[in-house]
Amino acid sequence: MRELKFRAFTTSQHEPASGNPAGVVLDAEHLSDADMLSTAARFGFSETAFLSSVTPDSARIRYFTPRAEIAFCGHATIASGVALARNGANPVISLTTNVGVVPVEATPQQASLTAVETSVETLDGALLDELLHALGLSRADLDPALPPTFLRGANPHPIVPVGPGVLARLDHDxxxxxRLQDREGWDGTVPVVQRLDETRFASRNPFPRGGIREDPATGSAAAGLGAYLRHGSHLPVPAEITVEQGREVGRPSLIRVSVPATGRIQVSGTAEEM
Incomplete structure (x- = not known):
């Protein structure tokens, strides 16, 4: 069994602390669920990926936080793609996740994943008020052009677009x-997003369900953002957007998102071994 540590969605070599740390365990065939959970807790990262049945063009992948298994994780997928590429995998790898097959194009430096389909749903008024209270926000903090909503894809989660200045003072409970994540079954982060210009966004992502206060880079949420923007006609498509995340927690990260006119969203980023 090979245990690796990566930083995914790094910004540049000039920022050695950039990116979101992820564990990658190759040859995990003989690990039980309890083994994977304890290994993820030992790594102490928000997610660790466990790969089995690895061939040059495919693998089975599962993701564990220090608290539980989750269906999908974007940054650990990017890290896994780079790890596989460095170990002789083909340029395109099919990863079988708990939510379906995710194609990954990878080199030893970067990877692109094709996210599963994401649906966009209304966020209930009472639930929205409860979420805003937990985030320490009010309806006056919201972006009037981008309504809060709920995304149901690999990891179900809400998205909360806010106006200028809100991200800097975000201090969630x-x-x-x-309690909301556990009660509602929100496996993903809770992205609070600000639009900086037409194709550039900043995001802060509370993630206590992953055992950390705030996630430095969230590929699944970035894919959800792309689906949300397209669904609401908030973005001319096809389009390329970027998501800046993690600077407030000392790990600046950069996520690139390709939003086609139809079909699945693609999320890309670099990864470096730790």
């Missing part, structure tokens, strides 16, 4: 957010 982790216990309250965790």
């Amino acid at each position: 982790s216990a309250a957010v965790l």
Whole structure:
């Protein structure tokens, strides 16, 4: 069994602390669920990916936080694609996740994943008020052009677009957010997003369900953002957008998102071994 550590969605070599740390365990065939959970806890990252049945063009992949298994993780998928590429995999790898097959194009430096389909749903008024209270926000903080909504894809989660200045003072109640995540079954982060210009966004992502206060880079949420923008006609498509995340927690990260006119969203980023 080979245990690797990567930083995914790094910004540049000039920022050695950039990117979101992820564990990658190759040859995990003989690990039980309890083994994977304890390994993820030992790594202490928000997610660790466990790969089995690895061939040059495919693998089975599962994801564990220090608390539980989750269906999907974007940054650990990017890290896994780069790890596989460095170990002789083909340029395109099919990863079988708990939510379906995710194609990954990878080189030893970067990877692109094709996210599963994401549906966009209304976020209930009472639930929205409860979420805003947990985030320490009010309806006055919301972006009037981008309504909060709920995304159901690889990891179900809400998305909360806010106006200028809100991200800098975001100070959520982790216990309250965790209660919501556990009660509602929100496996993903809770992205609070600000639009900087037409194709550039900043995001902060509370993630107590992953055992951390805030996630430095969230590929699944970035894919959801792309689906949300397209669904609401908030973006001319096809389009390329970027998501800047993690600077507030000392791990600046950059996520690139390709939003086609129809079909599945693609999320790309670099990864470096730690």
